[in-house]
Amino acid sequence: MTRTMKPASADRSADATVDVALTVNGETVRRTVSVRMLLSDFLRHELGLTGTHVGCEHGVCGCCTVLIDGKPGRACLTLAAQANGYSIRTIESVAAADGTLHPVQQAFKECHGLQCGYCTPGMVMNIVGRFEEPQALDLSDDGIRELLSGNLCRCTGYLNIIAAVRRAAELLGRT
Numbered sequence: 001m002t003r004t005m006k007p008a009s010a011d012r013s014a015d016a017t018v019d020v021a022l023t024v025n026g027e028t029v030r031r032t033v034s035v036r037m038l039l040s041d042f043l044r045h046e047l048g049l050t051g052t053h054v055g056c057e058h059g060v061c062g063c064c065t066v067l068i069d070g071k072p073g074r075a076c077l078t079l080a081a082q083a084n085g086y087s088i089r090t091i092e093s094v095a096a097a098d099g100t101l102h103p104v105q106q107a108f109k110e111c112h113g114l115q116c117g118y119c120t121p122g123m124v125m126n127i128v129g130r131f132e133e134p135q136a137l138d139l140s141d142d143g144i145r146e147l148l149s150g151n152l153c154r155c156t157g158y159l160n161i162i163a164a165v166r167r168a169a170e171l172l173g174r175t
């Protein structure tokens with residue numbers, strides 16, 4: 001008797017889906033998505049918010065950092081389903097509606113804190129989130145390096161980013 005093997009996918013049903021409702025940059029959004037969809041893909045592909053970058057896609061580089069209920073978090077390690085009911089902020093929400101840069105963005109501009117810019121949205125969201133926490137930040141070199149330790153940059157050598165964090169603290173009155 002000859003037996004033929006089924007292709008691996010033959011018995012697999014289509015991905016299960018789930019309804020999600022979350023707030024993104026102040027607006028409620030509702031979608032039906034795959035249970036496996038990452039928050040980073042949800043933001044980029046479902047909502048067109050491509051300012052959230054994806055580098056490693058496994059939690060190492062920090063490019064995909066967004067604020068999840070005000071705390072910096074990795075959009076590539078979060079499922080869209082897990083974000084159900086949460087408030088997400090992305091880089092698109094940071095500058096004012098009239099285009100005025102947020103002080104953290106302004107500081108990056110003044111201090112030349114970016115080159116290719118790929119890491120920058122994640123850097124900015126991490127720093128914005130940390131400055132929005134009430135406790136004082138350690139603005140020593142070591143303290144800023146610790147603050148940035150979850151965000152990798154392949155271009156700048158970090159010195160200008162460290163300067164930008166200090167300048168942001170000045171602009172925000174957090175020195």
Ligand code: FES
Pocket residue numbers: 053054055056057058059060061062063064065074075076077
């Ligand atoms: S893309 Fe999320 S940490 Fe690298």
Ligand code: FES
Pocket residue numbers: 113114115116117118119120152153154155156
């Ligand atoms: S500016 Fe290029 S990776 Fe940071």
